[in-house]
Amino acid sequence: MMSNSGHVMSQTWRVSVVMPAYNEAATIGDVIRRTLDTGVVAEVVVVDDGSTDGTAQAAEAAGARAVRNPYNIGNGASVRRGSLAATGDVVVMMDADGQHPPEAIPSLLARLGEYDMVVAARTRNSDTSKLRNFGNRMLIMVAEWISGRRIADLTSGFRAIKRDHLLEHLHLFPNRYSYPTTITLAMMMGGRFVAYEPVDAISRRVHGNSNISPVRDFLRFIAIMVRMVMLFSPQRLFVPMGGMLFLLSAVASTLQYIYTGGIHSAGLALFLSSVYIACFGLLADQVALLRRKRHD
Structure with missing residues (x-):
């Protein structure tokens, strides 16, 4: 199948x-x-998150199916609800404020055959905030260390994902931002396969202001990353902590022995703490493994 943009699509998807x-x-x-003009989208599901300006009516008039939240609950919760309401094999997530170009959807779908999720990645040519770009770069460095994988764009809300894989992780979505x-x-x-498709045309919001706070949401993103480590790979957190405490115990014990002729409580406490953390990490890793096997 040939998309409107000239990309060859490996198979036919029903796209929501x-x-x-x-x-x-x-x-x-x-x-x-x-x-809808891309010709590859079967349905558009708009989740109106308690709007007061007629957003749902405008969406329906343009050809979308509107799902209404009785009050504002958050971006992540709305994506979760929309994904459950979608009927396609593939779900494309994108913002309604005009910063994500719908014309890039065929490019994302063209790579989805061998990958489970394709993310539209911002580039140097994208018209985005320099402050936000700097914050994203810092978050990406942390996320790459946590995941052990290269990440081109961590916070892009424009992506295509196979719905069955999305449903596996939908319960993890926070109510607000950071999904x-x-x-x-x-x-x-x-263990899923993720690809990045560079999209120059991603831009800032066309109207209105973003509700994202750089400091508050940066800390929220870090908390989410720690949560993901605890869920999927606890050893990435506990091994460095245990190793650091073990080195500190070795240094403290050596200095104590040199200057006092014995090893005292500080060195022993640090050593025991490193052992406890290592054991807790092993236990947490086994729990994470059992959880993954249950979902596979």
């Missing part, structure tokens, strides 16, 4: 696009029409 939206009546109609970080790390650390 899920758009969380909060007061996006000014942009959502155009985004939906451009999405892209969650699904990226969950897929990678769960």
Whole structure:
């Protein structure tokens, strides 16, 4: 099958696009029409997260199916609800504010055959905030260390994913922001295949202001990464901690022996702490392994 953009698609997917939206009546109609005009999308599911400006009505007028939240619950919760309502084999997640170009959807789908998720990655040519780019780079460094994999864009909300794999990790989504970080790390650390498709046309919001706070949400992203480590690979956290405490115990014990002729409580406490943490890490790793086997 040949997509509108000239990419050869390895097989035919039924594609559902899920758009969380909060007061996006000014942009959502155009985004939906451009999405349907790609010719590869079977349905657009808009989750209206308690909007007060007629977002749901504008979405339906443009050809989408609207799911309404009675009040604002958050971006992640809306994506979760939209994904459950979607009927396609593949779910494309994208924003309704105009920053994600629907014309790139065929490019994502073209690579989905051998991969389980394809992420639209921002490039140097993308019109995005320099401060946010710097924060994303810092988060990517941490995420790459945690996952042991190269990550081109950790927080992009524009991605295509096979629905059966999405449903495996949907319960992990936070209610507010950070669901892209969650699904990226969950897929990678769960042994799934993830690819990145560079998209120059990703830009800033067309209308309105972002609700993301750089400091608050940076800390939230770090907390999510730690949570993913505990769920999928606890040893990546506990081995360095235990090793550091063991080295400190060795240094402390050596100095104590040199200056006092014996090893005292500080060195012993550090040594025992390193052993306890290593044992806890082994136990947590076994629990994570059993959890993965149960879901496989």
